[in-house]
Amino acid sequence: MENLLATSTDTRAQLPLNGPAAEETPVLQLTNIEKVYQTSTIETVALNRVNLTINRGEFVSIMGPSGCGKSTLLSLMGLLDEPTSGTIAVDGRLVTSFSDRELAAIRNLKIGFVFQSYHLINDLSVVDNVEVPLLYRPGMGGKERRKRALAALDKVGLSARTGHFPSQLSGGQRQRVAIARALAGGPEIILADEPTGNLDSVMGEEIMDLLLGLNRQDGVTIVMVTHDEHQALKTQRVVRFFDGSQVG
Amino acid sequence: MVRHLFRLIWNRKRSNVLLLSEIFFSFVVLFGVATLLFNFGRNYVQPFGFRHDNVWRLTIGARQGEKMPRPQLDDVLRQVRALPGVQEITLTSFNTPFRFSTMNGDFARGSKKARGVDRYDADDRYGPLFGLKLREGRWFNASDDAATRPLAVISQDTREALFGAGETAVGKLIRSDDQFGGDAPKEYQVVGVADKVRMSGDFASATPSVWMRLAPHDTTSWESATVLVRVASGQGAPLQQRIVHTVAGLTRQWSTQVYALETDRLDKLKPTLAPLVALAVVGIFLVVNVALGLFGVLWYNISQRRAEIGLRRAVGATGAGIGRQFLGEVLVLTTLGVLAGSLLAVQFPLLGAFEIEPQVYLMAMLMATGLIYVLAAGCAWQPSRLAAGIQPAAALREE
Numbered sequence: 044m045e046n047l048l049a050t051s052t053d054t055r056a057q058l059p060l061n062g063p064a065a066e067e068t069p070v071l072q073l074t075n076i077e078k079v080y081q082t083s084t085i086e087t088v089a090l091n092r093v094n095l096t097i098n099r100g101e102f103v104s105i106m107g108p109s110g111c112g113k114s115t116l117l118s119l120m121g122l123l124d125e126p127t128s129g130t131i132a133v134d135g136r137l138v139t140s141f142s143d144r145e146l147a148a149i150r151n152l153k154i155g156f157v158f159q160s161y162h163l164i165n166d167l168s169v170v171d172n173v174e175v176p177l178l179y180r181p182g183m184g185g186k187e188r189r190k191r192a193l194a195a196l197d198k199v200g201l202s203a204r205t206g207h208f209p210s211q212l213s214g215g216q217r218q219r220v221a222i223a224r225a226l227a228g229g230p231e232i233i234l235a236d237e238p239t240g241n242l243d244s245v246m247g248e249e250i251m252d253l254l255l256g257l258n259r260q261d262g263v264t265i266v267m268v269t270h271d272e273h274q275a276l277k278t279q280r281v282v283r284f285f286d287g288s289q290v291g
Numbered sequence: 292m293v294r295h296l297f298r299l300i301w302n303r304k305r306s307n308v309l310l311l312s313e314i315f316f317s318f319v320v321l322f323g324v325a326t327l328l329f330n331f332g333r334n335y336v337q338p339f340g341f342r343h344d345n346v347w348r349l350t351i352g353a354r355q356g357e358k359m360p361r362p363q364l365d366d367v368l369r370q371v372r373a374l375p376g377v378q379e380i381t382l383t384s385f386n387t388p389f390r391f392s393t394m395n396g397d398f399a400r401g402s403k404k405a406r407g408v409d410r411y412d413a414d415d416r417y418g419p420l421f422g423l424k425l426r427e428g429r430w431f432n433a434s435d436d437a438a439t440r441p442l443a444v445i446s447q448d449t450r451e452a453l454f455g456a457g458e459t460a461v462g463k464l465i466r467s468d469d470q471f472g473g474d475a476p477k478e479y480q481v482v483g484v485a486d487k488v489r490m491s492g493d494f495a496s497a498t499p500s501v502w503m504r505l506a507p508h509d510t511t512s513w514e515s516a517t518v519l520v521r522v523a524s525g526q527g528a529p530l531q532q533r534i535v536h537t538v539a540g541l542t543r544q545w546s547t548q549v550y551a552l553e554t555d556r557l558d559k560l561k562p563t564l565a566p567l568v569a570l571a572v573v574g575i576f577l578v579v580n581v582a583l584g585l586f587g588v589l590w591y592n593i594s595q596r597r598a599e600i601g602l603r604r605a606v607g608a609t610g611a612g613i614g615r616q617f618l619g620e621v622l623v624l625t626t627l628g629v630l631a632g633s634l635l636a637v638q639f640p641l642l643g644a645f646e647i648e649p650q651v652y653l654m655a656m657l658m659a660t661g662l663i664y665v666l667a668a669g670c671a672w673q674p675s676r677l678a679a680g681i682q683p684a685a686a687l688r689e690e
Contacts, residue, residue: 114688115684118684118687118688121605123601123604123605123682123683123684123687124682124683124684143609143610143611144609144611147604147607147608147609147612148607150604150605150606150607151606151607152607156602156605156606158602158687160598162598162599162601162602162687164299164599164602166299166302166303167298167299167302171295171298174295175602175603175606176606176607178292178295179603179606179607179608179612180607185294224606228606228607
């Protein structure tokens with residue numbers, strides 16, 4: 044991953060979480076997290092007193108039945124949603140009270156997302172899709188963006204498909220593009236929400252191997268939500284949820 | 292980011308083409324309306340070049356199949372002139388100011404031509420009655436009775452067309468190129484040059500004009516005559532009745548109708564404004580259509596692109612940034628529509644169409660551009676705010 048970023052502009056100094064974090068500081072730390080969805084008549088507890096620490100270089104799987112709060116947890120870890128109570132620390136700094144602008148900057152610099160349904164923009168080519176996170180990085184020029192995007196696509200083995208559009212790719216290739224997009228920004232952590240969920244077993248294995256390679260060879264921290272016990276067992280740690288609570 | 296927006300819009304060209312064409316046509320119609328408005332406004336603030344207040348138009352007609360001998364007509368003019376409240380009287384052709392009737396043709400001097408010149412018959416009192424300001428020479432007078440050639444007073448714009456900048460017009464000959472009734476071209480000697488006049492109405496521009504002297508003691512018999520009368524301020528129906536009775540007292544064979552030039556002016560306003568109002572209505576309709584289109588397309592876009600919005604938020608866009616992106620997309624589309632419309636609009640000043648000054652076209656282009664941008668930004672504002680407020684976690688979960 045460092046090689047990929049070797050030529051990048053270092054914009055982290057402008058951001059709230061600047062500077063390299065100490066090796067022993069957890070990348071993510073969730074403390075007493077509660078998430079309650081409230082309507083006028085119903086109160087749904089999605090997460091109940093969750094405590095979770097993700098250390099640098101870990102590959103953690105989150106498992107549990109549908110509706111147990113896995114995706115909600117991933118949204119909170121990705122700073123896409125706010126907890127009802129509890130705190131979230133990124134690289135040792137509490138981000139719970141950060142502004143939208145500050146949270147967006149952390150997401151852009153430190154977090155990469157991979158989704159089950161890829162979330163590629165159909166009207167953009169593969170390389171343009173991979174460039175999207177870099178559009179929101181202040182001071183980065185077009186040439187630098189393109190260079191990083193091509194390097195990320197090379198990393199996932201899609202150098203030959205840069206000009207294609209998502210509709211021209213297979214499911215596995217689309218997920219590779221999504222992983223390249225997550226990698227392009229040089230994140231410290233990748234949050235993957237059922238990345239093999241829409242793929243057949245062969246393609247699922249390919250994507251899993253790619254993620255494992257990123258973790259083992261490049262030291263990227265990965266948190267993956269999955270239903271697949273077989274895939275989960277390949278990771279270093281499995282965290283299990285049931286009805287919004289951590290059970291293992 | 293702007294390049295990214297262009298790329299996004301280009302890749303979505305099929306879905307954007309309808310909106311683009313709406314913006315293009317709205318720009319063109321707004322440009323048309325603005326051109327008319329600016330041109331009318333520009334003309335409106337120009338002086339008429341003559342005084343039409345307290346001037347009445349008398350239409351005197353002989354009975355069916357009969358004619359009016361000139362001496363008898365001159366007697367009528369003398370009697371009316373003598374009435375208390377009447378200050379001046381003149382015999383002229385039917386094409387008095389603000390009428391729908393015109394009489395025009397081409398005049399030439401050597402190789403220079405003045406096209407579409409308004410021609411008026413005028414006697415020696417016409418100029419003083421209207422207070423025409425003479426820049427060179429003089430108005431017709433009794434000394435012209437001895438002239439061997441027909442005489443004319445020309446307007447300044449006719450003079451510019453036929454004589455250019457330096458040459459003096461007075462004493463020179465101009466040729467009427469299209470005589471009525473198939474007569475041979477006729478030469479007139481210029482005795483004076485008057486200021487430009489706008490006799491076609493409030494919103495009309497000045498038209499090159501030539502006044503040709505009606506010789507007194509003309510032996511021609513007239514079927515009808517148009518007489519203009521300047522009256523003292525405050526005169527009304529009693530004087531009009533006295534004029535009608537005076538004409539009737541001299542000859543019961545003739546009928547007389549009296550109109551105020553002010554009434555003619557107001558009557559001319561309605562049909563002049565009608566096309567402008569019609570075009571404005573079409574313009575408003577199109578503008579509302581574009582507004583609804585923009586609004587609808589944006590709402591639809593946002594509902595269709597919720598996942599994209601969620602993704603952009605996830606990878607580092609702020610809520611405000613998303614709002615700006617949607618606003619930016621509309622403004623890029625608007626720019627493309629306005630550019631296409633401007634390409635068409637700029638042909639008008641380049642070709643000198645409708646003899647409207649280039650500045651008017653340019654001002655109209657600026658106004659149409661400004662209005663389209665305000666409209667686009669206004670319509671995109673609320674949907675963009677809506678997009679900015681979408682929660683990324685919810686948007687990403689929906690797909």
